[in-house]
Amino acid sequence: MRLLNIRPRGGLAVMLGAVPLLAVGLLYLMASQARHAENPRDKLLPTPEAMAEAVQLMARVDPLTGHAPLLVDTLASLERMGLALAIATAVSLLLGLSLGLLPLLRAKFGPLVAGIAVIPPIAVLPILFIVFGLGETAKIALIVFGVAPVMVRDLAAHVAAIPEEQLVKAQTLGSSTWQLALRVALPQAMPRLIDSLRLSLCPAWVYLISAEAIAADVGLGYRIFLVRRYLSMDLILPYVAWISLLAVIMDVTLRLISRRAYPWAYPERGR
Amino acid sequence: MALLSFRNVWVEYGDKVVLENVELSIAQGSFVSIVGPSGAGKSTFLRLVIGQEAPTRGAIDLEGRKLRAEPGPDRGVVFQKYSVFPHLSARDNVVFGLDCAGSALRGKLSGAKRRAALEQADAMLAAVGLGDSGDLYPAKMSGGMQQRLAIAQALIKKPRILLLDEPFGALDPGVRLDMHELITSLWRDNGLTIMMVTHDIKEAFKLGTRVLAFDKRRRDPHAPHRYGATAVYDFPLDKPGAVGPEALAGLGQ
């Protein structure tokens, strides 16, 4: 049988996925143990116990501030992320739909969006800090600036690719431009928008953590860059794992929402 | 008076002439089949009637008034593909036209009006033989079912003319026969006017009351784009069997 025709199913698929993960974990444990056997004060590959201890410390309410740093960091980062992604999504929907649907706007603003999309967002960060100050606005602006142009272009291209036949058909059914946008283009744009939002999660985290590393007093990115000075791998590693878990949860949630709300976009297939 | 008339219509793209000097009038209630070799401008001709394109020269009148170069609800269309909305169920596809007419802002009716519209849509679905497929999305339908749906969707607006561009071109022979029966009975029962492009000359003669063949009258071997196509043959079929497919045997070589 050809390799591309072998399809794992059910339990086998789960096992196939779990094995590499377990292997990586096991490898880490072995390496960590080996290093600790040599040097019990090793900081590079902390043992699971050390990591658990560090996390517990962060999860406990600090009597001085009255907050648990882990919780505060998480909430701060999620708030920045949520706001930024909400703004980026709204902007993409509005611009992507109108650019994709109206040749007039495409001719006028297409080159501008394309131009903005090639600017490396991190290079703009100093400008954002100067314009918006070191507060929340600059961090949120960085994420929006980082992900929105790509999302706008992707959605505009997707909407522009709706077959001409459909647009003509809608018009012969008496549809105005507005009705066509609302009832033909918008619903067909939504699954794509959610997909492109999912793909934007990764760069969004990069921009968030960069911004927090440079100017913040709370946040997941701020914390790992803070404890980096003390080589606190026992805290950095769990934080990285936690960030990854948050990213995965967001991704899975978005996928579920899309499948629930737009079942027509996911016809059942063999593979 | 003719329902639709073409007066000296030309279509040119740059220096490429696609249609030249088309002079035709289409009577109310006729079923016009349009045949011709690939690239002869059949779809272009249909696009003119739909309003997707304006003639470079000449004029087209619909019921004595100049045709607006924009698609409108008085001209329904069914294409070979992509005629239905993939994100709407069959029923919602058919109701779409009523939704647009009834609600300018939301593009969707609600309450009792929507229920009445749904009933109308169900009747239309039943008329094209999709009575119990109202809840299906087009992706779950066969090619023949999708074309039935596209026809129902167009007919709910009661268009003055129904325009079909190779509507059955992608269907199996058996399904095609069913579709012939369907379109013939819809045409007869509702007094429709139909213009249909097809590559199948038998189909053209079987369904049409009139067959138009598009081709170039003149050819310049060194500059094929110099001359456009026009209706070189025009067969009225009011005497059944008067003309057969043989008449077109030499066409398009």
Ligand SMILES: Nc1ncnc2c1ncn2[C@@H]1O[C@H](COP(=O)(O)OP(=O)(O)OP(=O)(O)O)[C@@H](O)[C@H]1O
């Ligand atoms: N936008 C355009 N710009 C330039 N040429 C065009 C354009 N649209 C169509 N044409 C040309 O017009 C000619 C007629 O095209 P049309 O699609 O009307 O042919 P057709 O008779 O429908 O062919 P087929 O049977 O293959 O569908 C073709 O030579 C095509 O290349």
Ligand SMILES: [Mg+2]
């Ligand atoms: Mg064609």
